[in-house]
Amino acid sequence: MKYWNPYLETLPKEALTRIELSYFRDMLSYAKTHSRLYQDKLKDTSPEEIRTLEDLKKLPLTDKEEMRTYQEMNPFPYGGLLGTDLEKVTTFRQTSGTTGKPIYVPETYESWQWRIEAWCHILYMAGFRPHHRVFLPFVYNVYVAFWEGHYAAEKLGCELIPGGGLDTKGRIHKILEVKANAMMNTPTYGLHIAEEAKSIGINPSSLGIERMLCAGEPMPEATRRRLEELFGCHVFDHIGGTEPCAWAGMCEAKDGMHIIEPFFLVEILDRENLQREVEEGEIGVAVITPLGRRSFPLIRFNTKDLVIKGESSCPCGRTSQKIKEVVGRMDDLRKVRGVLFSPKTVEEVIRKDFPQIEEFEIIVERRGIMDVITLRAEPHPELTVSSIEKTKHELQERLKIATNLTFNVIMEPPGSLPRYMLKAKRFKDLREEKP
Ligand SMILES: [Zn+2]
Numbered sequence: 092m093k094y095w096n097p098y099l100e101t102l103p104k105e106a107l108t109r110i111e112l113s114y115f116r117d118m119l120s121y122a123k124t125h126s127r128l129y130q131d132k133l134k135d136t137s138p139e140e141i142r143t144l145e146d147l148k149k150l151p152l153t154d155k156e157e158m159r160t161y162q163e164m165n166p167f168p169y170g171g172l173l174g175t176d177l178e179k180v181t182t183f184r185q186t187s188g189t190t191g192k193p194i195y196v197p198e199t200y201e202s203w204q205w206r207i208e209a210w211c212h213i214l215y216m217a218g219f220r221p222h223h224r225v226f227l228p229f230v231y232n233v234y235v236a237f238w239e240g241h242y243a244a245e246k247l248g249c250e251l252i253p254g255g256g257l258d259t260k261g262r263i264h265k266i267l268e269v270k271a272n273a274m275m276n277t278p279t280y281g282l283h284i285a286e287e288a289k290s291i292g293i294n295p296s297s298l299g300i301e302r303m304l305c306a307g308e309p310m311p312e313a314t315r316r317r318l319e320e321l322f323g324c325h326v327f328d329h330i331g332g333t334e335p336c337a338w339a340g341m342c343e344a345k346d347g348m349h350i351i352e353p354f355f356l357v358e359i360l361d362r363e364n365l366q367r368e369v370e371e372g373e374i375g376v377a378v379i380t381p382l383g384r385r386s387f388p389l390i391r392f393n394t395k396d397l398v399i400k401g402e403s404s405c406p407c408g409r410t411s412q413k414i415k416e417v418v419g420r421m422d423d424l425r426k427v428r429g430v431l432f433s434p435k436t437v438e439e440v441i442r443k444d445f446p447q448i449e450e451f452e453i454i455v456e457r458r459g460i461m462d463v464i465t466l467r468a469e470p471h472p473e474l475t476v477s478s479i480e481k482t483k484h485e486l487q488e489r490l491k492i493a494t495n496l497t498f499n500v501i502m503e504p505p506g507s508l509p510r511y512m513l514k515a516k517r518f519k520d521l522r523e524e525k526p
Pocket residue numbers: 342343344349405406407408409
């Protein structure tokens with residue numbers, strides 16, 4: 092079968108919108124009566140006022156900062172964000188806290204099943220099927236990452252192999268030992284497994300991985316292709332977060348990502364005023380309302396994820412709205428010497444044209460009144476001194492063309508830069524003020 096849910100995945104756009112608006116009104120009335128945050132925030136709003144997508148604009152966005160304030164209330168630990176009785180909560184998750192105090196997320200059995208169902212769409216689109224033996228190379232934790240993948244793959248009928256408690260070499264041997272043929276990982280960790288495999292004389296393409304679903308970081312197309320080449324497999328991307336859940340995934344066409352409709356009502360708003368729905372091909376901020384999860388109501392959650400709006404048709408036949416590309420986080424966009432800069436551009440250049448660079452790090456600092464941007468690059472150990480010098484100059488030139496900024500490129504000794512298991516932290520802005 093081509094679709095996980097043939098009915099929903101091929102509904103005409105108008106029908107999807109109609110369903111989503113109806114679910115949205117239900118969620119709005121529920122949130123107003125069950126969540127302290129929305130009792131206060133939406134007290135003057137009536138669900139009946141929301142008849143069209145344009146009407147959504149009457150409602151305020153929800154951001155993480157106000158959620159943190161409401162979390163401090165009773166009952167501990169979810170406070171005014173909780174949308175159900177505390178006794179009905181069956182699972183605790185939390186955000187990673189990279190941008191401040193973590194948000195604690197309650198799931199009931201029902202809300203967790205809803206999350207899993209949305210994830211089933213993502214895995215099925217990425218071609219995961221019952222014959223897949225899926226290796227999960229992580230220690231599961233309080234973070235939602237990979238728990239959803241685990242349960243969704245199980246629901247699809249795949250066989251799960253939890254790979255926590257092993258180091259990377261141990262995991263490589265386990266994949267070979269049990270003949271795992273699919274994997275879920277961050278793009279960074281995928282590249283790391285490939286590097287480690289090569290260091291012990293194993294070609295990553297001989298590991299037998301057929302499908303890989305990536306998570307956790309914006310993945311440039313060049314990185315996706317690089318992973319496909321290294322492992323000789325199909326690599327798919329998806330986007331999500333702890334608060335809104337995973338809300339879009341890539342299909343076999345490998346051209347952008349489908350929003351999981353009608354599980355989510357997704358708005359892509361202009362980043363200047365967060366008011367106007369952007370046009371196809373334009374960058375906007377993803378604002379998300381999960382439509383079936385009551386343990387933790389969220390209305391118009393500002394994800395601060397920057398995406399390019401894509402088409403609403405696809406060769407795969409699915410009718411949901413597409414995201415052309417994930418540009419990155421609003422928090423990662425910086426002005427350097429007056430130029431708007433996204434670290435993803437550097438990764439795109441390196442993964443596309445510099446396979447001899449194993450790892451890298453970008454540092455922005457202020458020296459006097461000048462911003463200085465440095466790229467620390469770690470070349471492959473077998474590169475000769477003259478090739479390293481040549482790579483350095485080529486990198487400088489290509490980065491200048493791609494970003495309009497002059498990089499101070501430093502070639503570091505092999506093995507000197509950190510390797511990351513989950514989300515990579517390759518970008519450091521050391522300036523005191525972030526203009
Ligand atoms: Zn498609």
